[in-house]
Amino acid sequence: MSQAATEPILEIESIAFAYRDKPVLREVNLDLAPGRILALLGPNGAGKSTLIRCICGRLQPDSGQVRVAGANPLENAAARAATGLVPQQIALYSHLTVTENLATFARLAGVARNAVDSAVAETVDVCDLGAVATRPAGRLSGGWQRRVNIGCAMSHSPRLLILDEPTVGIDPPAREEIEKLLTRLAGNGLAVLMTSHDLAQLETLADGVAFLSEGRIAATGTPSGLIREFFGARRDCRVLLADPPTRELAQRLGALGLASGDRDALHWSGLLDEQPAWNLKSALPADAPVTEFRVRRPGLDSLWTRLYGRQPERVS
Amino acid sequence: MIATVARVMWLGLLRDRGALMLAFVLPPLMFLVFAEVFSGAGESDLEMRVAILDQVGTPLTGRIAGAITGLDGIVAVPDRPDGASSVADLEALVRRGQADAAVWLRAEPDGNLDADPPVVVIGDASRALAAAVVTGRVQRVLQSEFPSLGVARAASLIDALAGPYTEDQQEALDLALSELDPAALEEQGGDTSQDGLVAQRLLGGGREIDDGVSYYAGAVAILFLLFAAMQGAISLIDERNSGIVDRLVAGPGGYTVVVVGKGLFLILQGVVQAALIFVVAWWLYGLDWLGHFGTWLITAVLAAAVSAWLGLLLASLCSSRQQAQTASAFVVLILSAVGGSMMPRFLMPGWLRELGWFTPNAWVIESWQGIFWRGDGPAELAAGWGVLAATALGAMLISVWLAHRLAREK
Numbered sequence: 001m002s003q004a005a006t007e008p009i010l011e012i013e014s015i016a017f018a019y020r021d022k023p024v025l026r027e028v029n030l031d032l033a034p035g036r037i038l039a040l041l042g043p044n045g046a047g048k049s050t051l052i053r054c055i056c057g058r059l060q061p062d063s064g065q066v067r068v069a070g071a072n073p074l075e076n077a078a079a080r081a082a083t084g085l086v087p088q089q090i091a092l093y094s095h096l097t098v099t100e101n102l103a104t105f106a107r108l109a110g111v112a113r114n115a116v117d118s119a120v121a122e123t124v125d126v127c128d129l130g131a132v133a134t135r136p137a138g139r140l141s142g143g144w145q146r147r148v149n150i151g152c153a154m155s156h157s158p159r160l161l162i163l164d165e166p167t168v169g170i171d172p173p174a175r176e177e178i179e180k181l182l183t184r185l186a187g188n189g190l191a192v193l194m195t196s197h198d199l200a201q202l203e204t205l206a207d208g209v210a211f212l213s214e215g216r217i218a219a220t221g222t223p224s225g226l227i228r229e230f231f232g233a234r235r236d237c238r239v240l241l242a243d244p245p246t247r248e249l250a251q252r253l254g255a256l257g258l259a260s261g262d263r264d265a266l267h268w269s270g271l272l273d274e275q276p277a278w279n280l281k282s283a284l285p286a287d288a289p290v291t292e293f294r295v296r297r298p299g300l301d302s303l304w305t306r307l308y309g310r311q312p313e314r315v316s
Numbered sequence: 317m318i319a320t321v322a323r324v325m326w327l328g329l330l331r332d333r334g335a336l337m338l339a340f341v342l343p344p345l346m347f348l349v350f351a352e353v354f355s356g357a358g359e360s361d362l363e364m365r366v367a368i369l370d371q372v373g374t375p376l377t378g379r380i381a382g383a384i385t386g387l388d389g390i391v392a393v394p395d396r397p398d399g400a401s402s403v404a405d406l407e408a409l410v411r412r413g414q415a416d417a418a419v420w421l422r423a424e425p426d427g428n429l430d431a432d433p434p435v436v437v438i439g440d441a442s443r444a445l446a447a448a449v450v451t452g453r454v455q456r457v458l459q460s461e462f463p464s465l466g467v468a469r470a471a472s473l474i475d476a477l478a479g480p481y482t483e484d485q486q487e488a489l490d491l492a493l494s495e496l497d498p499a500a501l502e503e504q505g506g507d508t509s510q511d512g513l514v515a516q517r518l519l520g521g522g523r524e525i526d527d528g529v530s531y532y533a534g535a536v537a538i539l540f541l542l543f544a545a546m547q548g549a550i551s552l553i554d555e556r557n558s559g560i561v562d563r564l565v566a567g568p569g570g571y572t573v574v575v576v577g578k579g580l581f582l583i584l585q586g587v588v589q590a591a592l593i594f595v596v597a598w599w600l601y602g603l604d605w606l607g608h609f610g611t612w613l614i615t616a617v618l619a620a621a622v623s624a625w626l627g628l629l630l631a632s633l634c635s636s637r638q639q640a641q642t643a644s645a646f647v648v649l650i651l652s653a654v655g656g657s658m659m660p661r662f663l664m665p666g667w668l669r670e671l672g673w674f675t676p677n678a679w680v681i682e683s684w685q686g687i688f689w690r691g692d693g694p695a696e697l698a699a700g701w702g703v704l705a706a707t708a709l710g711a712m713l714i715s716v717w718l719a720h721r722l723a724r725e726k
Contacts, residue, residue, distance in 0.1 A: 056566035058723065077568035085566035087559030093324055095331045107320040108574070109567040153563065162566075 015064030094138025143174025321577025546644030586620025
């Protein structure tokens with residue numbers, strides 16, 4: 001891979017931003033190289049949207065620098081032209097066909113009039129939209145609309161693709177198609193920055209994740225690296241009881257390293273070393289009203305719970 | 317890029333039958349209805365701006381002028397009853413629309429049946445209703461305040477038909493006339509017809525078209541231009557809510573080209589709408605549209621520009637489609653009612669008539685009426701065009717500034 005191909009397309013250096021004196025971003029540093037998929041994670045209000053607005057050139061950070069393709073997107077149209085944004089909503093003209101949408105957004109993104117047709121054809125090919133190319137966007141299924149939504153951000157051949165919850169509201173097969181598409185786009189050298197609450201999906205899709213907490217990067221790295229760093233060889237153990245436990249049982253579960261957060265104390269969970277985890281079932285009394293044992297490797301959702309002190313939001 | 321936005325707007329319109337009907341079918345139909353209903357409207361009790369010229373200057377004509385200007389609902393223009401110094405001044409005031417009608421006292425009323433009527437009401441044929449109302453009011457004031465004039469003319473008529481009065485009869489008649497009490501006459505149910513005392517003259521005649529056509533063509537056109545532009549501009553809000561704006565502002569073109577592209581499309585749409593209305597007026601009512609096409613077109617472009625940019629400004633200020641629809645309906649109806657799109661402004665009270673100058677409707681209607689009725693050229697139309705152009709430019713600059721602010725938040 002050439003040096004140009006490995007140089008970051010997105011560079012964020014120590015940016016800070018405050019809205020009405022309330023800090024929203026604090027000393028955020030991030031890099032994203034071509035061909036990589038980086039997931040930006042965090043609960044609502046963590047600063048994800050503000051960070052994306054800074055990257056898109058809509059907000060001027062109070063301090064620090066954002067560079068897209070080596071230039072400040074707020075001041076440089078070429079930097080903005082290197083960016084394709086896929087909003088969370090279906091940002092399409094519903095009365096236009098798929099190709100008309102692609103052509104419209106290509107023109108509005110600065111593609112020359114005589115190059116629009118070839119740009120549209122290439123996008124249809126790359127995003128595999130041929131089956132719906134002549135249909136009005138408003139009449140497509142949710143999954144197809146999501147793909148066209150991505151296609152419209154691709155029609156001017158950006159180098160950085162930013163996606164806000166690209167798989168929200170669609171069924172698993174359609175979600176899988178989107179994953180394949182994003183993997184393919186990254187394989188073609190596109191840098192992908194995305195937000196998502198589908199943490200299981202990100203474990204396989206993303207090359208890197210960055211957890212934002214109160215405007216700071218709380219953790220960043222590869223999904224597997226972060227999980228290893230935070231949890232080592234421990235296992236995520238969960239026990240579900242049919243009835244509230246007796247005092248003795250509760251004490252026993254606590255002694256094993258499990259804790260319950262719910263009022264009736266039916267759900268117990270904790271991170272246990274590998275051996276105790278596998279021996280958990282036999283460590284409990286035989287008459288304990290256990291309906292479910294679960295022992296698994298910790299995932300990004302475990303990390304989320306660790307970082308934010310609560311379960312991640314469910315993916316709709 | 318701008319053409320691309322306009323094309324998206326065009327395809328959106330083409331594929332929305334309801335919007336097509338609203339934009340291109342409803343306006344000429346509404347014009348037909350308005351023209352048919354209002355071109356034959358009748359007299360009512362109204363406030364009229366009346367210019368008076370007392371060319372005789374006798375005590376009697378002075379009293380008549382004073383009595384007319386003292387009537388409720390009559391506002392003297394200029395302020396002094398003798399403000400106009402010649403008939404040409406009177407006619408100019410009426411033609412320019414500064415007076416709804418004028419009263420010319422050209423001779424002292426007497427019993428001479430052969431002389432021309434001593435009182436002439438001058439009106440503009442395009443506002444014939446106003447002249448008729450003023451004529452009726454002048455006749456009534458002569459009847460109630462100066463009954464001797466009618467009796468004298470009746471006596472002259474008898475003299476002419478049945479032979480001359482004797483000296484004694486003439487003396488008694490003169491005495492009776494000098495002592496005639498209007499109130500007593502009214503109590504007795506006396507008829508003092510003022511036939512032959514008041515004549516009516518309409519200016520701008522000679523055109524073989526219905527008087528109200530040029531007025532209502534303009535009035536209906538600006539009404540629908542505003543409605544259609546407001547509806548079209550609401551797509552700005554849809555684009556904000558659907559994330560399209562987020563997508564566009566992240567790109568090099570930004571959001572300003574979207575707003576400008578929409579503005580240009582709405583101007584073009586407005587000119588076509590206005591043309592359809594005037595084509596109907598030309599075809600069915602003989603309005604000389606083609607004969608004044610150049611000045612008509614400039615007015616149409618300015619009217620469409622004002623409508624487009626006011627619509628886009630309103631949409632920029634509203635946060636939801638529903639809010640914009642409600643606001644636009646309100647704004648359009650108010651502007652149209654006050655500005656004379658629903659009824660001629662001369663039928664309105666004076667304060668409301670003055671308020672009308674703050675609406676684009678009044679300026680557009682005045683411009684088109686000036687073109688088709690008075691034959692105004694660019695020099696006469698410059699003031700109206702200037703107001704329309706300044707309004708459109710101001711609304712455009714604010715809309716573009718709002719778009720820029722939306723794209724670059726800090």
